[in-house]
Amino acid sequence: GQQLNQSPQSMFIQEGEDVSMNCTSSSIFNTWLWYKQDPGEGPVLLIALYKAGELTSNGRLTAQFGITRKDSFLNISASIPSDVGIYFCAGLYGPGGTSYGKLTFGQGTILTVHP
Amino acid sequence: DTEVTQTPKHLVMGMTNKKSLKCEQHMGHRAMYWYKQKAKKPPELMFVYSYEKLSINESVPSRFSPECPNSSLLNLHLHALQPEDSALYLCASSQGFGQSYEQYFGPGTRLTVT
Numbered sequence: 001g002q003q004l005n006q007s008p009q010s011m012f013i014q015e016g017e018d019v020s021m022n023c024t025s026s027s028i029f030n031t032w033l034w035y036k037q038d039p040g041e042g043p044v045l046l047i048a049l050y051k052a053g054e055l056t057s058n059g060r061l062t063a064q065f066g067i068t069r070k071d072s073f074l075n076i077s078a079s080i081p082s083d084v085g086i087y088f089c090a091g092l093y094g095p096g097g098t099s100y101g102k103l104t105f106g107q108g109t110i111l112t113v114h115p
Numbered sequence: 116d117t118e119v120t121q122t123p124k125h126l127v128m129g130m131t132n133k134k135s136l137k138c139e140q141h142m143g144h145r146a147m148y149w150y151k152q153k154a155k156k157p158p159e160l161m162f163v164y165s166y167e168k169l170s171i172n173e174s175v176p177s178r179f180s181p182e183c184p185n186s187s188l189l190n191l192h193l194h195a196l197q198p199e200d201s202a203l204y205l206c207a208s209s210q211g212f213g214q215s216y217e218q219y220f221g222p223g224t225r226l227t228v229t
Binding site: 030031048103105 | 119120142145146148155156157158160163165166171203205207209211212216217218219220221222223225
């Protein structure tokens, strides 16, 4: 089945530093999603990417849908303590003719920000 | 508004109990999902409902029984669970039409089976 390789698995950074994480896949996806999850809470959608080559920003977050459709990266600029959490990439395959999509998740990047 | 609500927030149950988890969304989404998540792991898909019909069952044991009473509500009925079923149970929804498939998650129910 489809698998996503997300790296790095964990990051320890100082407040104010920039962060970069990425996901690669052996298969093509139609959509890439990036989620952040705080402890004990559900994942929150940060950015959705729909087209190969698309670059999208949301505040201090920037994400790109790779040209090959098999990869995506997420950058966080000027990190702050509340950026702490687990970040998941997800490739979305919407089977033709259906009204739902199956997500394939990366294993997550655990981000720790030291004040 | 992209809110999915789940109740209860926490649930402790014995292996002989019967309980239910509830999920609700008022975004007009027509696809709803149940996921199971273990600590520091990604969510694992359990069930998908599309237009109130069960579309996917990812070989989930029969002690988990989903129900979709209407387009806004999703239930997960639990019976005779095992301690290894302890996890965070997440509900999600997506638009279910057009080209938008992104999923919005609820806060989850933390289930402990004793």
